[in-house]
Amino acid sequence: AQSVTQLDSHVSVSEGTPVLLRCNYSSSYSPSLFWYVQHPNKGLQLLLKYTSAATLVKGINGFEAEFKKSETSFHLTKPSAHMSDAAEYFCVVSDSTGGFKTIFGAGTRLFVKA
Amino acid sequence: EADIYQTPRYLVIGTGKKITLECSQTMGHDKMYWYQQDPGMELHLIHYSYGVNSTEKGDLSSESTVSRIRTEHFPLTLESARPSHTSQYLCASSEFSLTDTQYFGPGTRLTVL
Secondary structure (H helix, E strand, O other): OOEEEEOOOEEEEEOOOOEEEOEEEEOOOOOEEEEEEEOOOOOEEEEEEEOOOOOEEEOHHHOEEEEEOOOOEEEEEEOOOOHHHOEEEEEEEEEOOOOOEEEEOOOEEEEEEO | OOOEEEEOOEEEEOOOOOEEEEEEEOOOOOEEEEEEEOOOOOEEEEEEEOOOOOOEEOOOOOOOEEOOOEOOEOOEEEOOOOHHHOEEEEEEEEOOOOOOOOEEOOOEEEEEO
């Protein structure tokens, strides 16, 4: 069965320090994986996506994620946090085998301290 | 910025009223979606559409209904609103496949008293 687990509901970092948001997934077949960001009172915006090409995916605003099949992980990282990065982040797995399925993780709220 | 719009942004309504949440996109996308999101929680897919005259139920059972008469328009209707319908409703669209990048509207926050 398809599932997504975001391992931290809240992450707090200081401005200028690295960000790590963890995501594990399970999928029977080769999935597409996404990270979306949601700022308060806004819709979701795509940060990056993996679709079976390069395992290290670069996204917008300096974020990147690495697909590790052996660990079934797709963690989101950024070398240096900025205040504007404070938001809710969702890891998403999607595949169309056996019927369309898109599963969102529960979300990780990122706090950035000055 | 994606061209997908939702109205109203906020709605407070009494129990038993019929409501329609509007969603429109100007990108010509065939695939459209409705999600329900409770505060601090993940999104749950409640409806999706492959294109005109196509509607499918999502993973989360919902008493709402949808229609897709035009490519750009995907309204969601609740015939009789109840307090349990209080939530945020997000509309999205994608260009190529159901597993492609989705572009989201700003959402409608619904409160049923």
